Amino acid sequence: AQSVTQPDIHITVSEGASLELRCNYSYGATPYLFWYVQSPGQGLQLLLKYFSGDTLVQGIKGFEAEFKRSQSSFNLRKPSVHWSDAAEYFCAVRAGVTGGGNKLTFGTGTQLKVEL
Amino acid sequence: GAVVSQHPSRVICKSGTSVKIECRSLDFQATTMFWYRQFPKQSLMLMATSNEGSKATYEQGVEKDKFLINHASLTLSTLTVTSAHPEDSSFYICSAAGTGGSSNQPQHFGDGTRLSIL
Numbered sequence: 001a002q003s004v005t006q007p008d009i010h011i012t013v014s015e016g017a018s019l020e021l022r023c024n025y026s027y028g029a030t031p032y033l034f035w036y037v038q039s040p041g042q043g044l045q046l047l048l049k050y051f052s053g054d055t056l057v058q059g060i061k062g063f064e065a066e067f068k069r070s071q072s073s074f075n076l077r078k079p080s081v082h083w084s085d086a087a088e089y090f091c092a093v094r095a096g097v098t099g100g101g102n103k104l105t106f107g108t109g110t111q112l113k114v115e116l
Numbered sequence: 117g118a119v120v121s122q123h124p125s126r127v128i129c130k131s132g133t134s135v136k137i138e139c140r141s142l143d144f145q146a147t148t149m150f151w152y153r154q155f156p157k158q159s160l161m162l163m164a165t166s167n168e169g170s171k172a173t174y175e176q177g178v179e180k181d182k183f184l185i186n187h188a189s190l191t192l193s194t195l196t197v198t199s200a201h202p203e204d205s206s207f208y209i210c211s212a213a214g215t216g217g218s219s220n221q222p223q224h225f226g227d228g229t230r231l232s233i234l
Contacts, residue, residue: 043226045225049222090160103165108159109158
């Protein structure tokens, strides 16, 4: 079964600074990988996804993530953080076409705080 | 595009009441919908997978008689928490995946329902 680890529970960065949120996954084959963002009391918004192809994927709101198979990682990055980026970020993995359909497994999340 | 509407956003009710939560895909058809439960400051835990026209598949440990799921159309799934008790208080979130080649369809999430049982 697949699993996801987000090592950092909380991260604080200054506005304008760069950001990297870590995500490691465990899955036997090529996974489908996602990053979602959740504002307080709301649902999840998809930032970006990786299915195949170019290992550097671009998402919304200036975010990008890089799939590194050798490290089983899918870290989320943003070159310059805005105060509005403060939220909870979830990494998720899904088995591929033959591995259990659309079921997502989420990491425990990273709470991002942005200092002005 | 890919908007999922969840209603109500917040429910406060007495113990023993049954509560129905609706999840609608507004601008796409969803073969599969998912129901999650999220405790404060924790991740999302999948409760069940709902496929249109068939019975829901529940995750281990989730009581199917307690959490009734109906997916009667390609745009609507409902979760009914029957005879709710305070321990059922939580944030419930639904998501929907489109029909176009299901393997490449990401899940789109509703805004969640905050359920508080007194």
